[in-house]
Amino acid sequence: ATSAGDSTLREYLQHSVTSGSGSGLPLLVQRTLAKQVTLIECIGRGKYGEVWRGHWHGESIAVKIFFSRDEESWKRETEIYSTVLLRHENILGFIGSDMTSRNSCTQLWLMTHYYPQGSLFDHLNRNALSHNDMIWICLSIANGLVHLHTEIFGTEGKPAMAHRDLKSKNILVTANGTCVIADFGLAVTHSHVTGQLDLGNNPKVGTKRYMAPEVLDESIDMECFEALRRTDIYAFGLVLWEVCRRTISGGIAEEYKVPYYDVVPMDPSFEDMRKVVCIDNYRPSIPNRWSSDSLLAGMSKLMKECWHQNPNVRLPALRIKKTIHKLASVDEKIRLDFDEVCV
Ligand code: ADP
Ligand code: MG
Ligand code: MG
Numbered sequence: 001a002t003s004a005g006d007s008t009l010r011e012y013l014q015h016s017v018t019s020g021s022g023s024g025l026p027l028l029v030q031r032t033l034a035k036q037v038t039l040i041e042c043i044g045r046g047k048y049g050e051v052w053r054g055h056w057h058g059e060s061i062a063v064k065i066f067f068s069r070d071e072e073s074w075k076r077e078t079e080i081y082s083t084v085l086l087r088h089e090n091i092l093g094f095i096g097s098d099m100t101s102r103n104s105c106t107q108l109w110l111m112t113h114y115y116p117q118g119s120l121f122d123h124l125n126r127n128a129l130s131h132n133d134m135i136w137i138c139l140s141i142a143n144g145l146v147h148l149h150t151e152i153f154g155t156e157g158k159p160a161m162a163h164r165d166l167k168s169k170n171i172l173v174t175a176n177g178t179c180v181i182a183d184f185g186l187a188v189t190h191s192h193v194t195g196q197l198d199l200g201n202n203p204k205v206g207t208k209r210y211m212a213p214e215v216l217d218e219s220i221d222m223e224c225f226e227a228l229r230r231t232d233i234y235a236f237g238l239v240l241w242e243v244c245r246r247t248i249s250g251g252i253a254e255e256y257k258v259p260y261y262d263v264v265p266m267d268p269s270f271e272d273m274r275k276v277v278c279i280d281n282y283r284p285s286i287p288n289r290w291s292s293d294s295l296l297a298g299m300s301k302l303m304k305e306c307w308h309q310n311p312n313v314r315l316p317a318l319r320i321k322k323t324i325h326k327l328a329s330v331d332e333k334i335r336l337d338f339d340e341v342c343v
Pocket of ligand 2: 169170183
């Protein structure tokens with residue numbers, strides 16, 4: 001059954017042609033994209049679909065192929081990437097979306113810039129980090145998150161957005177060691193101008209391991225955009241912890257671990273997570289060595305302010321970015337050419 005081939009999708013694409021495209025190729029061009037791409041190798045496979053490296057006009061691009069049953073994620077991600085002014089150096093670069101037929105099955109493609117280093121999760125598994133590496137990773141994610149979370153006013157404005165599935169596997173590492181935020185299948189938008197919160201139509205929920213306490217105990221007000229933005233900050237706190245474990249001080253670093261590796265099983269249930277995060281109020285432990293390193297000590301204070309039980313206490317993305325910048329500026333071993341990143 002290929003529901004993707006039916007009229008609703010066609011109508012959707014038809015409609016998209018007339019709406020604004022802030023990123024990616026013009027929409028009419030996108031609809032011929034798949035024909036121009038040669039798939040080279042599969043670089044990711046899961047219950048969601050597949051991600052391939054492909055060739056397009058002599059360059060490598062990434063092709064995310066959705067199963068037609070995950071049509072909503074494809075639609076949503078296409079919609080989000082097509083938002084006016086979303087394009088940013090710390091947001092994955094969008095090329096275009098297309099519907100195509102392969103082995104007589106309808107497939108939904110989403111094409112983006114390709115990053116050979118893969119996800120931050122892969123990168124942390126393979127590499128330990130210097131202070132400088134760590135700062136650039138954290139600062140670039142914070143910078144992407146500020147752009148995502150912030151509404152831009154004006155005739156061609158950008159709504160504020162919340163990601164809702166932030167984690168190290170949904171962040172990619174560029175060749176110069178900075179990061180871009182990826183995977184917008186669950187993102188939501190909000191505009192003060194129109195007063196509209198757009199939750200999309202996706203029945204999927206985020207990754208359980210990274211769910212904020214108010215999501216796990218279902219006390220969150222899903223109609224409140226600010227509440228959704230604060231769940232991203234909680235998840236970002238966990239990512240900071242993953243990154244800091246791999247940051248070398250005194251010649252050592254911890255091995256890579258996923259958040260809550262010590263208290264929940266590999267594929268934790270909602271209940272597993274709720275018990276640990278809401279009932280026991282447990283959070284990832286801070287290794288002792290961090291306290292004798294002023295940068296890591298500063299980062300541990302920051303992550304605690306991000307993953308706080310009370311969402312109202314969590315820091316806004318802009319405050320996080322400024323705090324990381326300040327911590328870095330007192331470390332003489334860190335390159336201080338942040339002007340581009342920190343305005
Ligand atoms: P899903 O929504 O199915 O989780 P993602 O967009 O997160 O799909 O992609 C899955 C994985 O594929 C990522 O965790 C990453 O390892 C890899 N990947 C995705 N996009 C790219 C890209 N542009 N360049 C390199 N690797 C990518
Ligand atoms: Mg993902
Ligand atoms: Mg996803």
